[in-house]
Amino acid sequence: MLEIAALSHTYPDGHVAIRGIDLTVPDGQLVSIVGPSGCGKSTLLRCIAGLIRPTGGKVVLNGQPVTGVPEGLAVVFQDYSRSLFPWLTVRDNVALPLRRRGKSKAERREAAMAALESVGLAGAARKYPWQLSGGMQQRVSIARALAYQPSLLLMDEPFGSVDAQTREDLEDLVLQVHRAEKMTILLVTHDIDESVYVGDRVVVLGPSPTGVVADVPVPLPSERDQIETRALPEFIGTRAKVGRLVRGGHGGADVTNAGPATPDPRAADVRAACSDG
Amino acid sequence: MTRLLRGTAERLWLVALAVIAWEAGTRAADEEYFPPPSTIVSALHEMWFSGPASQAFLTDKAVDDFSTSLGHLFGGWLISCVIGVALGVAIGRFRALNDMLDPVLQFLRAVPPPTLLPFFIIVFQLGATMQIVTIAFGVVWPVLLNSADGVRTVDSLQLETARVFGLSRYRRLVTVILPAAAPKIFAGLRVSLAFALILMVLSELVGSTAGIGAQLIGAQRDFDLPAMWAGIVMLGVLGVLFNSAFLLLERRLLAWHSGARRLAN
Numbered sequence: 001m002l003e004i005a006a007l008s009h010t011y012p013d014g015h016v017a018i019r020g021i022d023l024t025v026p027d028g029q030l031v032s033i034v035g036p037s038g039c040g041k042s043t044l045l046r047c048i049a050g051l052i053r054p055t056g057g058k059v060v061l062n063g064q065p066v067t068g069v070p071e072g073l074a075v076v077f078q079d080y081s082r083s084l085f086p087w088l089t090v091r092d093n094v095a096l097p098l099r100r101r102g103k104s105k106a107e108r109r110e111a112a113m114a115a116l117e118s119v120g121l122a123g124a125a126r127k128y129p130w131q132l133s134g135g136m137q138q139r140v141s142i143a144r145a146l147a148y149q150p151s152l153l154l155m156d157e158p159f160g161s162v163d164a165q166t167r168e169d170l171e172d173l174v175l176q177v178h179r180a181e182k183m184t185i186l187l188v189t190h191d192i193d194e195s196v197y198v199g200d201r202v203v204v205l206g207p208s209p210t211g212v213v214a215d216v217p218v219p220l221p222s223e224r225d226q227i228e229t230r231a232l233p234e235f236i237g238t239r240a241k242v243g244r245l246v247r248g249g250h251g252g253a254d255v256t257n258a259g260p261a262t263p264d265p266r267a268a269d270v271r272a273a274c275s276d277g
Numbered sequence: 278m279t280r281l282l283r284g285t286a287e288r289l290w291l292v293a294l295a296v297i298a299w300e301a302g303t304r305a306a307d308e309e310y311f312p313p314p315s316t317i318v319s320a321l322h323e324m325w326f327s328g329p330a331s332q333a334f335l336t337d338k339a340v341d342d343f344s345t346s347l348g349h350l351f352g353g354w355l356i357s358c359v360i361g362v363a364l365g366v367a368i369g370r371f372r373a374l375n376d377m378l379d380p381v382l383q384f385l386r387a388v389p390p391p392t393l394l395p396f397f398i399i400v401f402q403l404g405a406t407m408q409i410v411t412i413a414f415g416v417v418w419p420v421l422l423n424s425a426d427g428v429r430t431v432d433s434l435q436l437e438t439a440r441v442f443g444l445s446r447y448r449r450l451v452t453v454i455l456p457a458a459a460p461k462i463f464a465g466l467r468v469s470l471a472f473a474l475i476l477m478v479l480s481e482l483v484g485s486t487a488g489i490g491a492q493l494i495g496a497q498r499d500f501d502l503p504a505m506w507a508g509i510v511m512l513g514v515l516g517v518l519f520n521s522a523f524l525l526l527e528r529r530l531l532a533w534h535s536g537a538r539r540l541a542n
Binding site for chain 1: 432434435437438440441442443444445448452453456457459533534536537540541
């Protein structure tokens with residue numbers, strides 16, 4: 001269980017990135033965190049990962065306060081090209097973190113190959129990351145996180161730099177991974193559609209300095225399909241509700257009186273709602 | 278094979294032309310101070326490369342001169358590699374160390390190494406130690422400063438990734454920081470190898486009896502101009518050979534870097 005209480009962070013330059021965030025995530029839940037770009041989502045994620053020491057409040061993971069990077073936590077960053085090491089092959093990138101697990105070289109390689117297989121990249125093991133397309137590189141990042149077998153997986157706008165088709169494939173990959181491994185996943189995104197499609201629950205953050213604006217349950221079956229799920233009235237209604245919350249910051253509309261869906265779901269992208277860089 | 282020959286021809290035609298012009302010019306001028314290349318080559322051959330086949334055609338003098346000079350050169354260079362990389366990495370990693378050492382290092386770096394020759398002679402006496410120290414001191418700076426810069430500018434996301442996945446300090450250094458800084462470190466090593474050749478010659482100009490530099494200064498004093506020119510040509514050839522060999526090594530070790538950069542553009 002992940003418990004976040006009154007979490008605030010102010011950078012040394014005086015910029016208040018997040019203010020008073022309260023959030024509790026039970027084990028095995030996939031939570032989408034959505035909010036305008038530059039609203040402090042990445043700061044929140046870095047606080048949870050123990051990469052930043054928050055200036056106020058606390059993060060408690062499985063009863064242990066987070067002071068450094070907790071054991072059993074993995075992160076998939078948006079910028080895969082900088083997060084994967086270009087001097088290591090794909091397999092060695094995936095195997096590298098497993099040293100901490102005290103495995104032998106052969107075991108590490110085997111685990112890496114299994115993880116690569118589960119993201120459909122077994123054939124690319126001996127290549128270098130920069131020889132792969134963007135979507136494939138992000139799959140490698142996901143495989144690296146999977147091989148590590150985390151109990152909590154943080155994803156920081158993981159599909160922000162890939163094309164729409166690849167994005168849908170990767171969304172389904174995350175759902176499949178979540179079903180198979182049952183780990184807790186926090187997925188930060190600025191795409192409202194994605195937050196609803198992937199999440200068990202959508203947490204809406206407001207503009208900077210960020211607090212939690214709303215916590216919206218997603219009334220969708222756990223089996224999801226890019227075409228069919230997106231056509232369900234529950235999906236359309238939830239998306240409209242989250243969209244209003246993100247844009248206006250003052251939601252309250254419920255699913256039943258949600259307005260008609262926008263013709264292009266990607267139009268719900270809230271990048272424009274960004275309040276600061 | 279034909280492509281290789283063609284490539285070589287395309288790269289070397291200007292050199293060939295220059296040598297021919299040099300030969301023609303010096304023959305026409307018939308000036309004692311400027312012997313034609315053919316004379317220089319025969320002096321070079323007689324002095325160093327007319328030895329027995331069992332010694333790879335090297336004369337005893339060549340074995341003596343080359344082993345002395347190259348021993349000093351590589352000794353000094355390797356010492357500067359180790360010290361430069363170690364200190365550079367430490368400075369790049371620890372801000373406080375950088376702030377403390379930076380003024381001293383900037384000062385020492387600015388001192389032209391040849392001016393320190395008398396100082397090194399007093400401290401280390403004439404001989405191999407003095408020569409190796411001169412070379413090491415003179416060439417350590419590009420390695421040190423490039424290593425520090427390379428380490429300082431490692432991508433923050435790469436470091437965060439290493440922390441998230443719990444890599445130990447040692448592992449972070451060896452598998453993340455050093456490879457990330459390697460392109461800059463290698464650039465520094467290559468520059469300092471070229472400097473090492475210059476300082477090798479300088480360090481042999483005083484009180485030395487063996488070595489290419491000592492031979493050069495001796496020939497100059499004896500007005501043996503073809504032998505002097507032979508030394509100069511030999512140094513030029515060595516410089517080209519070292520640089521090419523190093524580039525070859527660099528390209529092999531940093532294949533990922535050129536590959537990634539080629540694709541990014």
